[in-house]
Amino acid sequence: MSADNPRFGILLMSLTTFVFAAQDGISRHLAGEYxxxxxxxxxxxxxxxxxxxxxxxxxxxxxxxxxxxxxxLQVLRGAILAVEICVTVLAFTLLGLTETHAIFICYPLMVAALSGPVLGERVGWRRWLAIGVGAIGVMVILQPGSGVFTVWAIVPLLGALLFALYGLLTRYVARRDTAQVSFFYTGTVGCVVMTAIGAFHWEPMSGPDWLWMAALCCTGAFGHWLLIKAYEATEASTVQPFAYLQLPFAAMFGMMFFGETLRTNVAIGAVIVVAAGLFTFWRERKRASA
Structure with missing residues (x-):
C-alpha cells in the first residue's frame, strides 16, 4: 500500500482503536480474576x-x-512501557474502562508540556494554553473536593505520565534509530522485565480463561499489525487524531460488559481534553510544516 491513501489509513486507525479497546476489556476481565x-x-x-x-x-x-x-534509552523505553501497562490495567480494575480512558487521554498534553525539558523543543503560548485547558478538563472529570472524587484517580494519571515519557523517549531515539529498532526493543525488553516480575506471581488459570488470554494476545498482535499498516497507508499526522476513538470504544465495552455508566462530568471533561489535545496536535503539525 502506497503512502498516499488517507481514507484507508483512517479506516485502519479506527479499526486499530476498536481492537485495542477490546484488548483493554479482556485485560480488565482477566485482571479481575488473576x-x-x-x-x-x-x-x-x-x-x-x-x-x-x-x-x-x-x-x-x-x-x-x-x-x-x-x-x-531503548531498554528504559521498554521497561517504562511495561510498567505503564501494569499501572493502566490496575486502573481498569479500580475505576473501569470508561473513567480510566477519560483520564488517560490527557497524555498528549503531558507530551507537549514535557517536550521542552526532555527534548529541548520550544513550547509556545498557544500550546501552553491548550495544556491549561486540558488540565481543566481533567479536573472536570476528577471533580476534586466532591464526594465523587476518589484517590484511585491518581492511578490512570500515573499511567498517562508514564506513557507520555515513553512517547518522548521514542521521539528522542527516533533521531538515530528506525521504527523497526524501537519496536523490537519495546517487545523484547518488556518481555524480559515482566517475566522477571511475573514469574514470582504465577497462578493456575482455568481453561476458559486461557481462551480469553489467547484472545488478549491475538488482539494485541492484530492491533499492532493494523497500526503498522495504518502508518504505511498514509502519513502519521493524518491518522493520529483518530487514535482518540479508543475512548468511545472503551466506554462502549465498559457499559456493555461491565455495567459501567458514563457520568456527565466525565463526558464533558473528556470532550474538553480531546479538544485541547487535537489543538495541540494541530499546532505541532503546523509548526512542522512551516
Missing part, C-alpha cells in the same frame, strides 16, 4: 514472539533490529 503481573507477562510473551518474527522478515533481519544508537 494478578496483573501474570496477565501482562503472558501478553508480553506473545508480543515478543510477534515482534521477533516481524523483525526477522524485515531487511537486515534481527541484526538490523538490534542495532541501536541508544541502547540504554
Amino acid at each position: 494478578n496483573i503481573y501474570l496477565v501482562v507477562m503472558v501478553r508480553y510473551w506473545f508480543f515478543a514472539a510477534f515482534v521477533i518474527a516481524l523483525s526477522a522478515r524485515h531487511s537486515g533481519g534481527l541484526r538490523a533490529a538490534t542495532t541501536t544508537g541508544f541502547p540504554l
